[in-house]
Every structure is written in structure tokens, then in C-alpha cells.
Amino acid sequence: MSALADKLHSLEDIIGPASLITDTEAVASYRVEGQQPLAVALPQSPAQVAGLLRQASQDGLSVLIRGAGHHLHLGAPPTPIGLVVAMDRVRQTVEYDAENLTITAQAGASLEELQRLAGERGQMLPLDPPGGDRATLGGIAATNLAGPIRMRYGSPRDLIIGLRVALADGALIKAGGKTVKNVAGYELGKLFVGSFGTLGAICEVTVRLTPKPERRAMLVLAMNSAEVKEVTGELLRSRLEVASLGIANPAAVERMRLSLPVTIAPDVRVVFIGLMGDGAAMARQEEEIAALSGGACARLNEAQGRDAWQALREAPYPDDANAVVVRAALPISHVAEAVELVTQFEGWWSVARAGDGLVYAGPPPDTTVRTTLERLTELRKFAGQRSGAVVLEAAPLEMKRSFSVWGQVQNLDLFRALKDAYDPTGNIGCGRYLSRPQ
């Protein structure tokens, strides 16, 4: 038997031969940015995940962990992939504790099924990442991706209070627990949330729930670009309880295919104000917001509103494999300015989450690689000068080779020391995050 066959055989011993995919054609659908893995494992329990990681580390088989595969476009070009560990079957709901407002589920559980479960008791997971409800809980934890309601409820980092993680050496560890307050030991959970599967495989996640708001409403303000900063700034500092605050330029409104009851001239920016709460409070907020905007305020009807919430949530998701999507994270007072900068680029769309200081943008499909790279460089410089950072969330491979996905990262030496501590053989993650330059 070849060395590879031996290695695969050891993996089969852990999960059973039926759970290891080695057929070239079947494996092809698990490609990441052109890299074909040698095999795909479908473990069924955290213990199996831990066993796979230990075996793969021993055998020097590099590992890429996969949830629903919705955000595999996010990351540096991968180094050769030995084994994809797909979490599809590690998907049990471990405990839904409605009274204590927590839910614990395995990594492969989809957000959709958990939302359905919580919804039956009038609760929700306050998570709305792009990529649809098919996103898995483990994927959300690994990427720390949030959506428009982050402004009100926080990011996965804030909402996840407990984890079980399989480490490269096969240890299955627990971090945090089931209580909002817990300071027993280090907050290891914070290390793993947002670590893109480079420190271990997140197997189980406990999330804080929240009561489902009675009502949702979406207001839109169409305003001159010069007024956006002031109006959004006032909303952010006000005592109103705005749940989401979006800014979109005309190209973005078109890309989101929204029909809105406002006229959109080229120098108009649309401000989307999402409200969640009870009827009495909603009415007052609508009045105050209308007054603030000088009357140019429209309330979307139910269907329009639903479409707008959905579109704003999905806005950062790339349209296809060649699409370019970039994210700038800035101090919130620079958001409107960043939207203006991007709008000056020919035909670029831009959607901002004003309360979180995040600006997403992308070029129209026919833009040349060279022009796109110039614009990305300009945006990164702009953000850098304002203590912000730019991440290239999606781009064709050749573009990622010319423009660093993560940019200049502060404290990289420390991150690498941590990576070495938790994954001494550098076996997991396949170079997609904070890796040494190839």
C-alpha cells in the first residue's frame, strides 16, 4: 500500500470507510479556490473530529475544516489540502434551554433549523450573517461573521458564551459555559471565535438567545450624500433604539434589486433604518426619525421591508466566483466618507453598516483586474490612515495573489506564536489565515 493509502486507512478506522470520500470526482465538489483535497471526512461526533485531527497531525496530512462551505471564498489562497473535515453530520442540537435563553448545538447545525426551534418559543438567535440561514453555527463561530442587527445585539464573539473545540493533538476541550457571566479562567472562546479554523475545530457552540421583537420596521431616507454623515451620526448617538443602520449608494440599490418608494438620483444615498420593538415605541421612533431627516422619510410596507432586511443582510455576499467584495472596518465617523470614496470609483457599489463601522464594496463585473487592484490599494490606504483595516473578502485567485487578503496585520508574531502553541505542526487551516508568506 502507498503511504497515502495507509494514512487514509487510519482515518477510516476512526470514522468508518463509508464516511471517508476519496473518489476524485466526489472530492472535486469540495475544492477550495482550485485546490483539490486528497480526501473528505464526514465525522459524526466531536470525538471523531478530535480523532481525525490527531491522526492527520501525526501523519502530516493538512486539514481544512468546513461548515456549509458558504464562506470558503474568504481567506488567503490555500496551501495543498490533504483532508477536508466536513462538519455536516456533527449537527445535533445538544440543549435548547429556552428559560435561560441559551441554545447549545453542534457545529454543523444550520442557523435555519435553530432559528425555527427558537422561534417556536418566541425567541431567536440574534445572528444574521450573509450567506443565508443555511450557514452553520460552527461556520458562523469560525468566521465571526455578523449581519445588520449586530449593531443592536453584537457579533458572534459577543453572543457565543461556550465552545467545545477539538485541538490538533486530539484533545477535546471546553471553553466558557452556559452563563453570560463567567470569569473562571481565560476566555479561550474569544481566541477560537473568528480564528477561521486555524487553531482547532469548533465542535459545539452555546449562544445567547433573545426574545423575538414584536415588530420590525424599515424606514428609508433618500438624502444628499453630504448629509449622510450628520444624520447617521445623530441616529447613532440618539436614545432611539435603532437596530440596524445601513447606507447604500445607487449602484448598491440596483445590485440589491430593491424597488424603493424614493427617487434615487446619482448623488443620492439611501439610509436604511431598521427598527425592532413594540408598537408604542415604534410609532415615536418613526416620528422622531422623520423629523430628523427633514421629512424625506418613507416607511417600507411589509413586503418591501422584508426584502430590504434580506437584501442588506446578503449585500456582502459575492454574486459569483469571480466577484470582488471588499470590507473596510473603520471608526464609525469615517463610514460616510468611505462610501463617498467608493462611489467615486467607476460603478462600484457600496453598502455600509454604519453602527459597526463596516463598509462593503465591489466593482461592476466588467472592471479590469488592474483597475480593481488600484482601487483596492486606494481604499486600503484610506482605511489605514484612519486606523481602520481592509479585508478582501472575495476575489478571483489571481487577484488574491497580487493583493493581500488580510493586509498588514498588527501583532502577527504573537498570532503565529499562538498558532504554534495550539497547532505545533501547522497542520490545520491550510494557510488561509495569518499564515507565513509562501
Next chain:
Amino acid sequence: MDRRVIRSLTRIVGRQNVLTKPADLLLYSYDSSTTEGRPDAVVFPESTEGVARIVKLCAEGRISFVPRGAGTNLSGGSVPLQGGVVIVLSRMNRVLEIDAENLRAVVQPGVVNLDLQNVLAPHGLQFCPDPASQKVSTVGGNVAENAGGPHCLKYGVTVNHVTGLTVVMPSGEVRSFGGKALDPPGYDLVGVLIGSEGTLGIVAEMVLRLSPLPDDAQTVLAIFDTLEAAGESVSRIIAEGMMPAALEIMDRQTIEAVEASFPSGLPLDVEAVLLIELDGLRESLDRQAARCAEICRELKAREVSVGRTPEEREKLWSARRSAFGATARISPAMLVNDATVPRTKIPEVLREIQEIERRHGLRIAKIFHAGDGNLHSNILFERGNRDDFRRAEEATAEIFRACAEAGGTITGEHGVGAEKVQFMSLLYSPEDIEAQRKLKAVFDPRGLANPDKVLPEATRAGAQ
């Protein structure tokens, strides 16, 4: 301690900012817990650079160091267990910037929490974490402990409100993590450093996330004949989808202590007082407060009052605010703990605590942040009575065990410090602890930063 080290410290911070006399050192040999340990020197740096030079000196001389804020720590975290240098940060007490436009403040660690709130209020802003010690405790201490307080069910804990840190690493190197913007690429070391109790480095500057003050607030106070009814009211309130800013319960011993010291007119023959604080948009509050009051009455509350104006609300809060001081007044010696359980486990754990109280012949005054399951069982004992103290310690251990078994934790907000290290194994397996030790080793390979805190000694099985 080597005289040359003292001379070097003096050169860094000036003679007036170094203490070495035994009487002075004694003052820094304890905090608000029962742990004691004498430092070899105490220094008061006034700048990040000063802290960095002190730590560098310690690193070179292999001397351990312990950062200290206001010394309100309740787990022995600010007490030196191996001598060394105590670095007091109380003079680094400047608010460096209030950036209302970005909803951020940049502050030094010695800023007192309440002082910060008072500076922010005119801007219509607040820093959400407001631990009960906020009149005294520093924001640096709040960050080191990942402090909680009464408002965590709705607003979260300190880690949810800090976006950037400047840290003096145990080597003396100064690094910054995060900043005013969210999501800097890289692992979330701001999140990891918060709550690390000075064992990974010393926080020298912080970027805090600010929030607008709530539009309005209302307070409901209900008096019950059983603790269970008070707990059940909390459950029903949350089951109906309300999210109060605070839900506080005091038991009979606590009420007695309050009335003996700061009479607020509470009856003495009751078993529980429940305090509910609702905040948010004015229009929603009337209905919510009325519904909370109704729930309490349905559960046979003897008396329910609603406070709408700031004066009325303050009156209802006054007993709760004075509870800790009042308890300390009737028994200056007490063991304070902050075990936390999933909220619905409170009645079950409470029965166990009452049983523990009876078994050991102790008085335990109980105050809970009922919304987030955080129990403060203040075990009263007689100072100097060794037998009393031993029983109080045994009772503490039993309470921790009961809370861990109920799916909770041994500490919700006070930290592990020195006093709870031995109980970490109630929550974590050797492998879990080993994973935490890896983090410590990356930040502090020599083990000089606040040694013997948070993590138990490496066992032979767990050692590398």
C-alpha cells in the same frame, strides 16, 4: 529585595513613588478578599512608559510583578503571593479622550468607573459595565476581571464594551491590540486579555465602546414571603419576552442587615425583595412595568411599588445599594463569593445553600443578580475565630460544588485570583486547563506576571 533593583525603580518613577518600608508594604499586602501576601516593593508609575520600564526591569531580574488598581478585588487577585513588585496604577487616572463621534473613550487604567460615568453623562453617553464597586473600582480593574454588575443580562459584561487595549507585555514590550474600529484582522486578543487578571500583561490604556444613555427607566420593587416566589417572578418576566436591565433579589439576612444599618422601611418578616429595573424607550416602559408588577402580585407579592421619577427610583434602589456595606457592618469578616448558575437553577441551588448554612451553623446573606444567575452568598464569620473561618471555607467549597453541578461556574465576575484556583478542576478537565496554560505560556513564558493566579500548578500529567 536587591538594593540595586530598588535604586533602578527609584530612577524610573522617582523616590516619592516607591515604597519599601515594612509599614507601607503591609498596606499593599491585602485586597478586599481574605488573601494576604507581602510585596518587596510598591511602585506608582504615571505613564505607560513608566510601567514598561518597571516590567522590563522585573523581566531582566526574574522578579514577579502584580498590577493593582483600587484594591477592591474579591478573589486575592491583586495580592502578591511570591513577593516581588506591586505596580499600582491608580495615578494613571486620566480620561485621555472622549470621542463622542465614534462612541469611544480612551482612558488610563486608574480611572474610577463612576468618575468616568460622570464625565460621560453630559454627552448623553455611558460605559455600560457598572459593577457594584463602581464608586471605587477602576476601569483597569474592571477590564482585568471582565467585571459584570447588575446589568449584564441585557447589556453584557466588560468584554462586550472594550475595542482596544495598549498592553505592557511581561517582557516589558508595549503592544496595542484593536482600536476604535471593530474587527481588526487577527485573533481576538482584546477578548482574551480582558479578564486575564493581570497574568498576561498589564493594561496601560483602553479604548472603550460607549453607548447612549437609555431614554428612560422605571423600577419595580416587590416584597415576597418566599424566595421561590421571587425567583418564579423573574422566570415569568423573562418568559414573556421582557428583558429588564436589572433583576436583583435580596434575602432575609441581607434585608435585616440593611434595616439595622441604613433603615429604608422594608418589613423585617419577609423572605425576599425583588428589584426590577426596566430601561429603554419611554413608551414601552409603562406597559412593561405594569406587567411586571402584575406578575409579582399573581405570585402573591405582599407589596409592589413602582418608581417612575429618578427620586422614586433611587429610593427603591437605596436598600440594594447599601446591602454589601450593611452586611459588612454587622460582620466585618465575611467570605464573598460569586458563583453563577443558569438562572432557572437558582431555586435548586438556593435550597442547597440553605442546607449548607444550617449544616455549618453559619449565617449566609444572599444577594443575587437574578437575571443572570449570579449569586452572592456572603458568608459571615467572626474575625480571628479559626474554627469559624474554617467552616466558612468549607461552606464556600460546597457552594462551588453545588453551582458547578448545576451547570454553572465558580466565578461570574470576581475572578479566580488566588482563592478559587483550587476549584478550577470543578469546571475544567486537565486537558481544558492545559489549553489555557498554552495561552499563558505564549504571553508570559517566564511566569512573572501575577504568578500563582487563575490556573492551578501544572500537575505531572498536565505538564509539558
